[in-house]
Amino acid sequence: MTPWLKRAGRRFGTVAGLIGLCLLLWALTPHFLTIANALNVMEQTAINAIVAVGMTYVIIAGGIDLSVGSLVAFSGVTLAAALKAGWPAAGAVAVALTVGALSGFVNGAVISFGRLPPFIMTLGMMSVARGAALLFTDGRPISGFGAGFRSIATGRVLGVPAPIVLTLVIYGVAHVGLSRTRFGRYVYGIGGNEEATRLSGVAVRFHKTMVYVVSGVASAVAAVLLTARLNTAQPIAGIMYELDAIAATVIGGTSLSGGEGTLAGTLIGALTMAVLRNGLNLLGVSSFLQQLVIGVVIIVAVLVDLMIKERRA
Amino acid sequence: MTLQGGGAVLEMRAISKAFPGVVALDGVDFHLRAGEVHVLLGENGAGKSTLMKILSGAYGRDAGEIVLDGQPVIISSPRDAQVLGIATMYQELSLVPQLTVAENILLGHEPARAGVINRAKLRESARRALQDVGLDVDPDRRVDRLGIAEQQMVEVAKALFRRARVLVMDEPTSALTAREIQRLFDVIRRVTASGVAVVYISHRMRELAEIGTRVTVLRDGRAVGTFPLSDISFDALIRLMANREVRDHFPRRRRAPGNELLRLEHLSAVSGVHDVSLTVRQGEIVGLAGLLGAGRTELARVVFGADPSSGGRVLMHGREITPKTPRDAIAAGIGLLPEDRKRQGLVLALSVCENIGLPSLARWSRLGIVSDRREWAAAERWVTDLRIKTPSVAERVVRLSGGTQQKVVLARWLAADARLLVMDEPTRGVDVGAKVEIYELMNRLTDAGAGILMISSELPEVLGMSDRIYVMRHGRIQAELDATAATEERVLQAALGLAS
Numbered sequence: 001m002t003p004w005l006k007r008a009g010r011r012f013g014t015v016a017g018l019i020g021l022c023l024l025l026w027a028l029t030p031h032f033l034t035i036a037n038a039l040n041v042m043e044q045t046a047i048n049a050i051v052a053v054g055m056t057y058v059i060i061a062g063g064i065d066l067s068v069g070s071l072v073a074f075s076g077v078t079l080a081a082a083l084k085a086g087w088p089a090a091g092a093v094a095v096a097l098t099v100g101a102l103s104g105f106v107n108g109a110v111i112s113f114g115r116l117p118p119f120i121m122t123l124g125m126m127s128v129a130r131g132a133a134l135l136f137t138d139g140r141p142i143s144g145f146g147a148g149f150r151s152i153a154t155g156r157v158l159g160v161p162a163p164i165v166l167t168l169v170i171y172g173v174a175h176v177g178l179s180r181t182r183f184g185r186y187v188y189g190i191g192g193n194e195e196a197t198r199l200s201g202v203a204v205r206f207h208k209t210m211v212y213v214v215s216g217v218a219s220a221v222a223a224v225l226l227t228a229r230l231n232t233a234q235p236i237a238g239i240m241y242e243l244d245a246i247a248a249t250v251i252g253g254t255s256l257s258g259g260e261g262t263l264a265g266t267l268i269g270a271l272t273m274a275v276l277r278n279g280l281n282l283l284g285v286s287s288f289l290q291q292l293v294i295g296v297v298i299i300v301a302v303l304v305d306l307m308i309k310e311r312r313a
Numbered sequence: 314m315t316l317q318g319g320g321a322v323l324e325m326r327a328i329s330k331a332f333p334g335v336v337a338l339d340g341v342d343f344h345l346r347a348g349e350v351h352v353l354l355g356e357n358g359a360g361k362s363t364l365m366k367i368l369s370g371a372y373g374r375d376a377g378e379i380v381l382d383g384q385p386v387i388i389s390s391p392r393d394a395q396v397l398g399i400a401t402m403y404q405e406l407s408l409v410p411q412l413t414v415a416e417n418i419l420l421g422h423e424p425a426r427a428g429v430i431n432r433a434k435l436r437e438s439a440r441r442a443l444q445d446v447g448l449d450v451d452p453d454r455r456v457d458r459l460g461i462a463e464q465q466m467v468e469v470a471k472a473l474f475r476r477a478r479v480l481v482m483d484e485p486t487s488a489l490t491a492r493e494i495q496r497l498f499d500v501i502r503r504v505t506a507s508g509v510a511v512v513y514i515s516h517r518m519r520e521l522a523e524i525g526t527r528v529t530v531l532r533d534g535r536a537v538g539t540f541p542l543s544d545i546s547f548d549a550l551i552r553l554m555a556n557r558e559v560r561d562h563f564p565r566r567r568r569a570p571g572n573e574l575l576r577l578e579h580l581s582a583v584s585g586v587h588d589v590s591l592t593v594r595q596g597e598i599v600g601l602a603g604l605l606g607a608g609r610t611e612l613a614r615v616v617f618g619a620d621p622s623s624g625g626r627v628l629m630h631g632r633e634i635t636p637k638t639p640r641d642a643i644a645a646g647i648g649l650l651p652e653d654r655k656r657q658g659l660v661l662a663l664s665v666c667e668n669i670g671l672p673s674l675a676r677w678s679r680l681g682i683v684s685d686r687r688e689w690a691a692a693e694r695w696v697t698d699l700r701i702k703t704p705s706v707a708e709r710v711v712r713l714s715g716g717t718q719q720k721v722v723l724a725r726w727l728a729a730d731a732r733l734l735v736m737d738e739p740t741r742g743v744d745v746g747a748k749v750e751i752y753e754l755m756n757r758l759t760d761a762g763a764g765i766l767m768i769s770s771e772l773p774e775v776l777g778m779s780d781r782i783y784v785m786r787h788g789r790i791q792a793e794l795d796a797t798a799a800t801e802e803r804v805l806q807a808a809l810g811l812a813s
Contacts, residue, residue: 181681182674189671192660199619199657200671200725201643259662 014253014265017301018272025279032282039161045274046163047072048244049267050222052252053174054104054215055245056266060178061211062191062258063118067107068219068245070129072238075099075216076223077133080142080233089149097220103129104216108209122212126242133235143232153229163225170221174214175263187211191258247294248273251301272301321380322347322510323368323399323479328377330363330534333744337363339534340377345479350501350511352521352542355531356554356805357605357770361514364531365481368512369401370394400472401481406464408456408471415439415452418471442474443467445507446500462493466500473504480504481512486520487606498524516604518547518809530554547811555772555801563777564749566756567797570780571595573631574764575647575733577616580625584611587788588625593733593764598755600779600796601768602804608788609768610652613735616766617649618642629733643672648726650719652737652768658722659710666692666706668721672729695724699754716747723754734758737768752778772801784808 025032051068058065079096083089103125111121155162178184186207189197198204222241227233252269254261276297280290323345330338338360345351353361366372368379370391378385381397388394394401408417415436416423424434439452448466456464465485472480482501486494501511501524515521521528522542529539530553537553575593580586585608593599601609614620616627618636627635629645636642639649651657659668669692670677677687692706701720703713710721719739726734739755740748755765755778769775775782779796784807792807 176682180683180685182678182683183681185667185670185674185683188663188667189660192662193656195657196660197671199617199639199649199651201638201640201729202671203638203640259660 014251014268014272014301014305017304018268018275021272021275021279025275025282029279029282032279037278037282039164041271041274041278042164042167043161044278045270046167047222047226048241048248048273049167049270050170050218050225051241052218052245052248052266052270053170053263054218055242055249056252056254056261056263057174057178057187057211057214058118059246059249059254059256060191060258060261061187061208062194063111063208063211064122064246064256065107065212065215066119066122066242067103067125067129068215069238069241070126070133071100071103071216071219072223072226072241073133073233073235074103074129074136074223075220076227076233076237077137077142077235079220079224079227080145081136083145083149084142089146089152092149093224096224097217100216100218100220100223101213102216104213104219105209107216108212111212112205112208130235137233137235139235141232141234143230145228145231150228150231153225163229166221166225170218171263171267174218177214178263183207183210188259191260193259244273247298251298251305253305272297321345322382324380325364325368326378326380328364328367328379329375330367330372331375335744337534338367338374341531341534341536343529343536344539345510345512346527347478347508347510348505349526350505350513350524352525352528353512353514353531354516354521354528354550354554356772359531359554360534361531362483363534365401365483365512365514368394368399368479369481370399395475398476398478399481400475400477400479401483402465402468402472402485403483406461406468408464408468410457411455413453413455414443414450414459414467417456417467418442418452418474420471422474438474439470442470445473445503446470447503448500460493461488462490462497465489465497469500469504473509477509479510479512481514483514484516485513486515486517494520516809518550518811522547551802551805551809551811555805563774564752564756565598565778565780566760567780568596568760570597571762574629575616575766576628576631578626578628580612580615580622580627582611582615582620582622584614584620585788586612586615586622589785589788589790590625591783591790591793593766595732595762595764596759597780598759598765598767598778600775600782601766601785602770602772602775602782603785603791603808605770607785607808609785610737611788612785613649613651613737613766613768616642616735617647619649643729643731646730646732648729648731648734650722650726650734650736650739652741654715654718654722654742659718661711662709664707664709665696665701665703665713665721668710669695669706669725669728672725691728692724695728699724699727700750714744714747716743716751719743719747719751720754723751727758731763733764733766735766735768738770739767740769740771740774772804775804776801786810 031037055065075096078099079092082092082095107122107125110116111118153163157165186202189202190204190208194204226237248269249266250256251272252265254265276294280293321344325343328338328341341364355361367374370388370393373389379388386397418439419435424431436452446466446469448470450463485497505511513525525542527539528542530537530550532554572595573592574595577589577591580589589612603609615622618639618641622635626633634645655661666689670688674683677684689706696703696706699720702717710718740751759765776796776799782794782796782799783790784792784804786808794803
């Protein structure tokens with residue numbers, strides 16, 4: 001089918017970048033291309049990749065969500081508190097997901113019905129949720145959970161680490177949601193031309209609100225994974241996650257002006273960032289320099305993507 | 314500044330300009346004398362704006378020359394025009410609202426030393442410029458604190474400060490009260506007395522007689538004639554503006570209308586619709602004529618639920634539906650082809666199929682999952698049926714021509730089972746061949762029992778395609794006419810408020 005090929009072509013630059021990066025690191029360090037390291041990279045990327053799912057929905061719909069990192073912390077500490085109170089793991093996870101969904105709902109409702117710019121609303125929520133997490137815990141981490149809960153991060157499914165399986169399942173579901181459902185179509189419509197979509201009879205404000213709910217839930221899922229992995233929930237967790245998620249999304253070819261993008265692209269974007277970090281670590285590059293290099297890569301990746309798109313247009 | 318007595322300060326000779334599918338100007342001559350107010354008159358689409366855009370450097374010209382003070386000049390950008398002293402004031406003002414009056418007048422010409430603005434000098438220069446137009450406002454007031462009339466006069470002051478010799482004013486009084494209009498006229502008289510020539514575009518006939526010196530009438534991209542306003546009657550002007558093109562170009566198949574489909578009862582909206590009552594029957598095309606800003610698009614948006622109504626009712630098949638959102642209207646069987654396809658009609662980045670499907674996805678999906686098969690099948694069907702020229706239904710609509718895009722919007726509403734189509738300028742930006750196809754589709758739709766409410770600023774189209782015509786003016790229905798008996802003169806008179 002030609003549209004599929006065309007879309008693949010549009011993403012080719014990103015894929016080629018990731019493969020090139022892998023080849024380069026393979027040549028530079030023997031430890032890179034081992035199964036152990038590959039699984040490690042994927043595990044490392046799981047949290048950012050999951051947060052980026054929500055970010056991709058939001059950005060395709062023409063918005064932005066700066067509150068995701070704080071929502072990871074906020075839903076993480078509520079999760080931990082529920083576990084500490086003796087709730088079963090499933091119940092505690094449900095609490096975290098509800099907290100994420102409600103926070104996202106507040107974001108979305110104020111943006112859609114109060115017409116506040118998404119940047120401002122989620123910037124405010126970033127501070128509100130962070131403050132809530134700190135107040136709730138009095139600034140202290142909550143740690144020490146049962147093995148059952150921690151198996152979300154430490155377990156294996158058919159030999160594959162659970163976080164990787166979880167990530168792939170989430171991407172599978174979210175991809176179907178974006179490409180096959182009415183909701184997904186409306187997300188593209190709203191980001192591409194909100195007025196035309198409204199005049200087509202789509203309940204734009206409702207669907208726009210739901211996009212932020214998706215983002216809040218994705219942050220909560222990431223919080224579950226993070227808490228299980230670290231065996232602790234920190235009120236200061238998730239700082240700068242919003243930037244990593246935005247970077248993964250735009251490296252993956254999603255347009256910040258909305259209406260365009262795919263989750264497959266975002267997954268590749270998240271992997272690119274993880275591979276880069278991993279490779280720089282293996283090469284013994286200082287974390288200060290790493291920060292700098294990653295910034296440059298984000299800028300170059302998006303520049304190249306823009307140039308390719310312009311040539312095609 | 315040299316005044317050349319009665320001679321032309323500016324001559325536009327044999328100006329021609331074509332857009333894809335349309336000849337906008339065909340050998341137009343236009344002579345402007347120093348110190349006169351020269352009125353440009355013509356129907357919507359007659360070429361007034363195009364001619365002035367060429368003069369102001371916004372458009373290039375295909376043929377002809379522009380002569381200023383006997384010297385041929387080249388105007389290839391708005392900047393060229395400004396340097397030559399040609400200033401244009403559009404309906405949307407071009408001031409920076411957050412800056413002061415003085416800052417706006419001297420924008421780009423601030424008296425400064427080492428980059429630091431000399432505020433005293435700035436204020437002084439601005440005060441002199443304001444005196445020249447006789448406007449008494451504080452140069453330190455922010456422009457957004459001024460009324461529209463004062464803002465317009467600030468624009469005049471700004472143009473004169475830049476040594477403008479030709480001022481083009483496009484519908485300058487459309488937002489003004491009667492008293493403000495008089496003040497603006499005082500300013501115009503003052504600047505023309507100093508030798509500046511004014512080109513004045515307006516539809517308000519009574520004003521023209523008051524302020525204008527001469528008038529040039531344009532029709533279908535040609536200059537029909539130039540006359541002193543003191544020598545010519547309104548009736549004669551209207552006859553000149555009216556287009557006598559043969560109606561056979563419009564393949565309307567009229568038929569006996571069926572049952573009533575849409576009824577508006579005393580519909581009003583704050584967006585500019587006042588007490589509108591009308592009906593559309595099955596199989597009928599009802600034309601909505603009027604000047605730009607008469608409230609036709611606003612009416613269409615209220616009928617479709619895109620803007621709220623403030624009073625009155627909308628009925629479909631005799632049942633009240635008064636829509637609050639487009640969803641309500643769509644559910645009642647109404648579809649809107651908006652005036653601005655690209656901004657309001659289509660999601661350009663999505664495919665033909667996805668654009669057609671937007672309002673109908675609920676019917677083609679189960680548990681929220683869209684059935685690709687059913688969506689594609691429906692899209693394919695309408696693409697074939699309407700002969701939409703696209704390589705495939707997966708093509709993004711941004712790549713399609715204007716006429717094809719319009720058909721995609723139409724297909725969307727047919728797929729959604731719309732029984733009443735509100736078409737706002739259905740053939741704008743569409744080439745001649747595609748126009749005829751769209752007319753043919755309108756015939757087929759009405760043959761099948763649909764009703765169409767058509768807004769059009771092209772009088773021949775309104776007269777040629779409608780069965781009945783309502784003429785709007787200032788948000789109200791001014792007249793209802795039977796299309797077979799209506800003439801362009803009648804419609805124009807009603808639209809201009811001169812109906813007897």
